[in-house]
Amino acid sequence: MRRFIVPIIICMVLSMELYAQKSSSGSTNTPFSKLDYEAIVDNISKHQDNPQLLFKYINAFTKKAKKENDTLQLIRSYSFAIFYSKLEEHKIKFADSIISISNKPAYRSNFINAYYLRGIAYYNMNSYDKALEDFLKVKKLNSNQDFDYELDLQADYNIGIIKNRIGEYEASVKLFKKAYNYYVQEEDAVYALNILPSIVDAYINLKKTDSSSHYNNLLIKKIDTVANKDLFSYYLLNEGAIDLQKKEYISSIHNINKAIPYLNTIEDYHNLQFCYYYLGANYSYLNNEEAAINNLKKMDSMFIKINDVHPNTRKGYELLINYHKKNKDETNELVYVNRLLGIDSVLTKNYKRLSKTMFKEYDTPKLLVEKERIINTINDKNQISKKYLSTAAIVLIILVIVVIYYFNENKKNKRKFESLFNKNKDIENTPIQIKSDDTINLNINSDVIDDILLKLETFEKNNDFINSNLTLNSLAKDFETNSKYLSKIVNHYKNKNFSNYLNDLRIDYAVHKLQHENVFRNYTIKAIGNEVGFNSAESFSKAFHKSTGLKPSFFLRQLNK
Numbered sequence: 384m385r386r387f388i389v390p391i392i393i394c395m396v397l398s399m400e401l402y403a404q405k406s407s408s409g410s411t412n413t414p415f416s417k418l419d420y421e422a423i424v425d426n427i428s429k430h431q432d433n434p435q436l437l438f439k440y441i442n443a444f445t446k447k448a449k450k451e452n453d454t455l456q457l458i459r460s461y462s463f464a465i466f467y468s469k470l471e472e473h474k475i476k477f478a479d480s481i482i483s484i485s486n487k488p489a490y491r492s493n494f495i496n497a498y499y500l501r502g503i504a505y506y507n508m509n510s511y512d513k514a515l516e517d518f519l520k521v522k523k524l525n526s527n528q529d530f531d532y533e534l535d536l537q538a539d540y541n542i543g544i545i546k547n548r549i550g551e552y553e554a555s556v557k558l559f560k561k562a563y564n565y566y567v568q569e570e571d572a573v574y575a576l577n578i579l580p581s582i583v584d585a586y587i588n589l590k591k592t593d594s595s596s597h598y599n600n601l602l603i604k605k606i607d608t609v610a611n612k613d614l615f616s617y618y619l620l621n622e623g624a625i626d627l628q629k630k631e632y633i634s635s636i637h638n639i640n641k642a643i644p645y646l647n648t649i650e651d652y653h654n655l656q657f658c659y660y661y662l663g664a665n666y667s668y669l670n671n672e673e674a675a676i677n678n679l680k681k682m683d684s685m686f687i688k689i690n691d692v693h694p695n696t697r698k699g700y701e702l703l704i705n706y707h708k709k710n711k712d713e714t715n716e717l718v719y720v721n722r723l724l725g726i727d728s729v730l731t732k733n734y735k736r737l738s739k740t741m742f743k744e745y746d747t748p749k750l751l752v753e754k755e756r757i758i759n760t761i762n763d764k765n766q767i768s769k770k771y772l773s774t775a776a777i778v779l780i781i782l783v784i785v786v787i788y789y790f791n792e793n794k795k796n797k798r799k800f801e802s803l804f805n806k807n808k809d810i811e812n813t814p815i816q817i818k819s820d821d822t823i824n825l826n827i828n829s830d831v832i833d834d835i836l837l838k839l840e841t842f843e844k845n846n847d848f849i850n851s852n853l854t855l856n857s858l859a860k861d862f863e864t865n866s867k868y869l870s871k872i873v874n875h876y877k878n879k880n881f882s883n884y885l886n887d888l889r890i891d892y893a894v895h896k897l898q899h900e901n902v903f904r905n906y907t908i909k910a911i912g913n914e915v916g917f918n919s920a921e922s923f924s925k926a927f928h929k930s931t932g933l934k935p936s937f938f939l940r941q942l943n944k
Contacts, residue, residue, distance in 0.1 A: 418443065420447065427441060427467075431467070434467070438467070441460060441463050441464050441467065444460040444463065445461070454489075454490065458484065458485055458493045461480045462477075465477045465478060465504075471504040471505075471508045472508070474500065474503075475504045475505065478498075479501070481494070481497035482494060482498065495524045495525055495531075496534070498518075498520045499517070499518070499534065499538065502515075502517030502518045502521065506541070506544070509689075509690075511545055511548065511549075514541070515545050518538045518542050518545075519538075521535075522538045539558045540558060540559065540581075543555040543557075543559050543585075544581065547581070547585050547588065548694070549694075550588075552585050555581075556585035559582045562574075562578050563575055563582060566578065572605070576602065577614070579599075579605075580617040582598045583595050583599045583625075584621060586598065587621060587624045595624075595625050595628075596625055599621050602618050603615075606618070613645070616642045616651075617654070619639065619641050619642035620639060620657060620658060622638045623638035623639035623642065623658075623661055627664060630668070632665045632668050632669050633669075635665050636662060639658050639662055640662075642658060643655065643658050646658065652688045652689045655685050656682055656685035657695075657696065659682035659685065660679070660695075660696040660699045662674075663676070663699055663702065664698075664699075667702065675702070676702075679699045679702055680703070682699050683719075683722065686726065692726050697723075700722060703719045704716055704720055704723065713760045716757055717758065717761070755775070755778070755779050755782070759775055759779075825872065825875060827868055827872070831868060832872060835864055836872065839872075842858070843888060846892060848888040848889055848892070848916060849889060849892065849914070849915050850916060851918050855870060855881045869881070885916075886926040886930065889915040889916045889917065889926070890927050890930040891930075892915050893914075893915045894931070897938070898942070904942060904943060908924060908936060909923075911923065911935065
């Protein structure tokens with residue numbers, strides 16, 4: 384489910400309303416430019432049911448604050464605009480405005496809250512990566528001596544919402560329960576109740592029916608089903624999901640059908656998507672294929688409305704494809720194959736770090752082959768020429784060859800990774816013995832050779848090679864020798880030129896850090912390269928591939944499995 388509580392917004396608005404109640408009542412006939420702040424706020428409060436007039440007063444508030452160069456009042460005007468704006472894009476714009484003017488000690492709480500509000504707006508626009516960035520920003524900014532525990536708790540709660548969407552259920556339920564326990568202790572029933580559906584949802588995803596039933600029953604005991612229609616609808620939806628897991632299909636259908644009317648009234652298309660998916664699954668288990676397909680098509684209609692799909696409902700499209708495939712309805716099968724390809728594109732965009740364990744019967748390569756097969760079948764029925772069919776067959780063969788090549792390359796890369804992973808990067812540097820003919824071949828005094836080799840050993844042990852400004856000349860200067868001697872000795876004793884010697888040290892160091900430091904794995908390719916001495920992501924990637932035979936992105940993916 385998509386559930387958010389927004390106490391920061393509520394607190395801001397309550398403070399505004401209290402301020403308005405103290406103000407004098409300004410006449411609506413008075414020109415906007417003549418009204419003082421209290422009168423404008425009073426009129427904003429009075430005209431909440433008239434958006435056009437409401438925003439005229441908000442705009443008047445903004446113009447007055449700008450004219451008087453009053454930062455605090457300008458922040459208040461933008462906060463009103465965020466609260467009353469219907470479009471998330473507008474909320475983001477006004478939050479950006481607060482951020483741009485409030486990065487000063489006097490307005491620090493407004494500055495941090497603006498990131499929080501913007502994060503919620505990004506989430507509601509399905510920009511989950513940007514939402515996560517803003518919530519993490521809130522936690523970072525809120526870590527000084529003026530630490531606001533409740534704000535930190537809210538950031539954690541919303542991070543939990545995102546974690547729950549990408550399959551990190553255990554982590555999300557801990558964050559939800561932390562927030563719930565806090566509000567129970569504070570005797571704040573409104574916020575506590577709003578968190579309960581999220582806890583239930585996480586336990587449903589974990590398939591822990593005892594826990595999900597416990598918290599869902601706790602919710603229904605504490606709410607008035609008439610006054611809390613939204614929470615009652617979420618209770619019914621979650622109860623239906625729990626019944627489905629218990630294989631109590633008739634009870635599940637009954638509860639979900641009771642939830643749908645109110646969710647339709649408030650246009651909660653995201654949760655309606657779940658309703659129709661669960662109904663489709665229930666009827667499928669009851670072998671009522673017609674009812675199952677009708678509800679799955681309704682699920683698809685919700686996706687068309689919002690262009691967003693939860694990963695947990697993806698299975699519904701596989702059921703639709705299999706149904707039309709079984710009935711040899713290639714036209715509709717192609718419709719849902721294309722839809723699933725589009726959905727996977729949305730999931731890739733919205734969930735860059737989507738759970739690796741999510742089951743997919745139709746992965747993208749298979750879908751593309753399936754799409755080609757359906758097109759060929761339709762074309763065959765329409766008596767397309769043999770020349771076109773042979774061309775399509777060649778394309779399909781090429782596609783199969785490419786897929787086979789890709790998987791073979793992937794296997795090779797995995798073998799390389801395992802070899803690299805198991806290789807001991809902590810080899811102790813043993814002193815290199817100078818042979819009697821070395822001084823003759825190199826035409827360098829043996830004492831000089833010995834001194835440079837000793838300094839190279841110290842250079843490697845201290846990881847001095849991660850200095851991105853390091854050159855042959857600068858290192859020779861540090862060693863108090865000349866670059867010609869240093870180059871000859873590196874070539875002779877390290878069996879590589881100075882550039883390759885330096886790059887290999889840096890790559891070995893990067894591999895070691897990635898193996899042993901989890902935080903380092905979260906860096907971008909460019910950041911990792913910079914940390915070990917490379918000036919660009921491109922130069923690091925080339926050196927990494929040359930040294931290991933792998934791309935750094937592949938190495939990271941394998942480490943994170």
